[in-house]
Amino acid sequence: MAAIKVFGHPASAPTMRVLLTLHEKNLDFEFVHVDLMGGEHKKEAFLARNPFGQVPAFEDGDLKLFESRAITQYIAHRYEGQGTNLLPADSKNIAHYAIMAIGMQVEAHQFEPVAAKLVSEQVFKLKKGLTTDQAVVAEEEAKLAKVLDVYEARLKEFKYLAGDTFTLTDLHHIPTIKYLLGTPTKKLFTERPRVNEWVAEITKRPASQKILQ
Amino acid sequence: MRTILQGSLLPPPPIKLSHSSLLFSPSHSHSNLKFTSKSSPSPPTITMASIKVHGVPMSTATMRVLAALYEKDLDFELIPVDMRAGAHKQEPFVSLNPFGQIPALQDGDLTLFESRAITEYIADEYSEKGEKLMCPGCNKVKAITKVWLNVEGQQFDPIASKIAFERIFKGMFGMTTDPAAVQELEGKLVRVLDIYEARLSKSEFLACDCFTLADLHHLPVIHYLMGTDSKTLFESRPKVAEWVKKITARPAWAKVVDLQKQ
Numbered sequence: 001m002a003a004i005k006v007f008g009h010p011a012s013a014p015t016m017r018v019l020l021t022l023h024e025k026n027l028d029f030e031f032v033h034v035d036l037m038g039g040e041h042k043k044e045a046f047l048a049r050n051p052f053g054q055v056p057a058f059e060d061g062d063l064k065l066f067e068s069r070a071i072t073q074y075i076a077h078r079y080e081g082q083g084t085n086l087l088p089a090d091s092k093n094i095a096h097y098a099i100m101a102i103g104m105q106v107e108a109h110q111f112e113p114v115a116a117k118l119v120s121e122q123v124f125k126l127k128k129g130l131t132t133d134q135a136v137v138a139e140e141e142a143k144l145a146k147v148l149d150v151y152e153a154r155l156k157e158f159k160y161l162a163g164d165t166f167t168l169t170d171l172h173h174i175p176t177i178k179y180l181l182g183t184p185t186k187k188l189f190t191e192r193p194r195v196n197e198w199v200a201e202i203t204k205r206p207a208s209q210k211i212l213q
Numbered sequence: 214m215r216t217i218l219q220g221s222l223l224p225p226p227p228i229k230l231s232h233s234s235l236l237f238s239p240s241h242s243h244s245n246l247k248f249t250s251k252s253s254p255s256p257p258t259i260t261m262a263s264i265k266v267h268g269v270p271m272s273t274a275t276m277r278v279l280a281a282l283y284e285k286d287l288d289f290e291l292i293p294v295d296m297r298a299g300a301h302k303q304e305p306f307v308s309l310n311p312f313g314q315i316p317a318l319q320d321g322d323l324t325l326f327e328s329r330a331i332t333e334y335i336a337d338e339y340s341e342k343g344e345k346l347m348c349p350g351c352n353k354v355k356a357i358t359k360v361w362l363n364v365e366g367q368q369f370d371p372i373a374s375k376i377a378f379e380r381i382f383k384g385m386f387g388m389t390t391d392p393a394a395v396q397e398l399e400g401k402l403v404r405v406l407d408i409y410e411a412r413l414s415k416s417e418f419l420a421c422d423c424f425t426l427a428d429l430h431h432l433p434v435i436h437y438l439m440g441t442d443s444k445t446l447f448e449s450r451p452k453v454a455e456w457v458k459k460i461t462a463r464p465a466w467a468k469v470v471d472l473q474k475q
Contacts, residue, residue, distance in 0.1 A: 051408040052368055063353045067363035074356035095323050098334040105327035108366060110312055150311045 004029035007049055008056030009036050013119075014068035015056040016175035016211050021072040023207035024171070025083035069108060072168055084207075086168045100162040103169030106147075114143045115176045122183040137185075145188055148195055155194035159201075170202050178203060178212045264289040267309060268316030269296060270472040273374065273433035274328040275316040279472065280429050281332040283465035285343035291472070329366060332426050344465070346429065348421040358420040361412075361427035365419075370434060372401045377437040395443075403446055406453055413452035418460075428460050436461065436470065 004022065006029055008015030022029050034040050034055050042053045049057035050066035058064070058071045060078070065071050076086040088096040117140045121132045154161060162169040177199055180186060190196050202208060264282065266289055268275030282289050294300050294315050302313045309317035310326035317326045320338070325331045336346040348354045376398045379390050412419060420427040435457055438444060448454050460466065 051411065052364070052405075063356060065356055065360050067360050067367065069367075070356065070359035070363045073359050074352070077355070078352050094334065094337045097337070098323070098325055098330060101330035101333050102325060102327045105330045105366075106312070108363075109327070113371070147312075153311065 002028045002030040003059075003061045005032055005059040006030070006056050007032045007034050007046065007058070009034055012036075012055045013116075013175035013179065014054070016178075017068040017172055018056050018058060018071050018075075019211050020171055020174055020207050021075045021086065021168070023210050024086060024205075025075060025079050027075070027079060027082070069104060069168075069172060072171065073104075076168055084166070086166070086171060088163060088167060089165050096163070100167050100169050103161045103167070104172060106161075107169060107172045110147050111144075111173065112176060114140050114147065115180060118144065118183065118185050119176060119179045122185065123179055141185060141188060144185070148188055148192055151198075152192045152195050155198050160198070166202070166205070170198070174202055174208055174212070178208075262288045262290040263321050265292055265319040266290070266316050267292045267294050267306065267318070269293055270469070270475075272315050273377070273437070274314070276433035276436070276469050277328040277430055278316050278318060278331050278335075279469045280432055280466055281335045281346060281426070283468045284346060284429070284463070285335060285339045287335070287339060287342065329362065329426075329430060332429065336426055345423065346426045348423055348425055350421075354421060358425055358427055361419040361425075362430065365427060365430045368405050369402075369431060372398055372405065373434045373438060376402065376443055377434050377441075380441040380443065381437055399443060399446060402443075406446055406450055409456075410450040410452050413456050418456070424460065424463070428456070432460060432466055432469075436466075 004027060006015065006018055006022070008018065008031070010016070010019075010033075019031070034046060036055065040046055041050075041055055046057065047053055049059075049064060052066065054066070056068060056071065057066045058074075060074075063074075065074060072086075080087065080091065085091075088100050090096050118137060121137050121140075125132055151161070158164055160166050160170050177189070181189065181199070181203075189199050203212065264287060266275065266278055266282070268278070268291070270276065270279070270291070279291070294306055296315070300306055301310075301315055306315075306317070307313050309319070309324055312326070314326070316328060316331070317324060318331045318334075319325075320334075325334055332346070340347075348358050376395060379395050379398070383390055409419070416422060418424050418428050435447070439447065439457065439461070447457050
């Protein structure tokens with residue numbers, strides 16, 4: 001029985017972040033499906049794993065965690081020697097780690113809040129039989145364009161966001177980007193050459209292919 | 214510790230504000246230990262401090278960084294950024310942070326932005342100095358600290374900083390508080406604070422039994438909210454109230470608040 005368990009939902013971007021990390025590291029784990037439609041994530045048993053009632057939750061032996069970016073960082077450090085290295089090449093170099101940390105904060109605070117709204121309007125609302133608010137889409141796309149302009153400049157200097165190797169910083173973007181590629185927002189990525197290349201690189205990775213179907 | 218303030222703190226500008234980030238196009242560069250990869254022009258200084266913080270004492274994100282520096286007893290220079298003139302959206306500042314937001318930090322030839330990345334750097338690089346800002350222990354304890362760091366950034370701050378914006382910053386910029394928005398946001402904040410109450414019944418501080426960045430990151434927004442009617446949400450929860458009292462009473466935090474008065 002695997003010591004690592006992920007409690008989540010395959011369509012959840014934060015769950016996918018954790019699954020990507022586990023696959024990159026070739027780690028055995030058990031996936032426990034949480035019935036979001038049935039409200040399982042708001043019930044006592046799940047709340048004991050994540051009091052905020054959100055997927056994913058995670059277990060490695062007797063260590064219990066939540067917050068996808070805390071989980072991925074734990075995995076990247078704990079299993080540093082295994083599979084893909086998701087930390088900077090010189091992970092003990094505090095300055096290099098700080099540069100990666102900036103990228104992780106940028107994803108969490110600059111990219112994701114905007115990108116998630118676009119996914120919500122153009123994907124999840126439709127699934128619930130609601131209509132997309134195009135004014136919101138236009139406003140959020142304008143913000144995302146500015147973020148991606150910064151990414152474009154960054155990626156002209158380096159192959160990946162934190163430097164020349166693939167790290168958690170890039171990985172954290174993958175699930176939401178995959179959703180956006182299925183919407184008209186895709187154009188914001190394809191019309192920026194380096195961003196476009198970076199998106200192609202990170203989504204074609206074997207771990208990404210496993211998760212993103 | 215010596216701080217040199219260049220120029221006075223200007224009152225906040227009447228600029229168009231949305232609560233979301235102000236995003237700016239990047240400049241070109243080729244770098245060295247800098248996210249933007251650009252050689253930044255050095256600000257004119259006559260200081261010996263190798264650490265420079267570009268920001269203003271009123272800014273919550275700047276305060277987060279200042280708190281960490283004071284906890285560590287580190288010398289630094291605070292270089293004000295003229296927000297009213299939009300300096301944060303232009304060169305030379307955008308070569309420090311291409312997202313055009315304060316603060317940015319320089320330590321020798323390293324340039325950083327995003328306050329929570331900066332504080333983590335300070336805690337790591339200066340781990341032997343001043344207060345320990347991470348839980349001692351193995352990977353597991355560090356992992357739990359990361360959980361609560363993410364909780365502050367992803368669950369608490371998005372709600373609490375919007376309340377601070379509504380109740381305090383909007384007024385400064387000639388806009389009016391939206392009471393319906395405040396009510397809705399407070400409805401969400403109480404659910405977060407209920408979780409904190411349960412957590413703090415089991416742990417003296419959020420991540421473990423010592424004060425860490427996970428607690429520190431809350432200080433600036435809590436400081437602002439405790440000066441408003443929203444303070445009742447904190448005061449009515451005994452463990453949360455105790456925790457707020459403890460963390461805001463720290464001498465390092467008092468120094469940050471003092472800077473606002475200068």
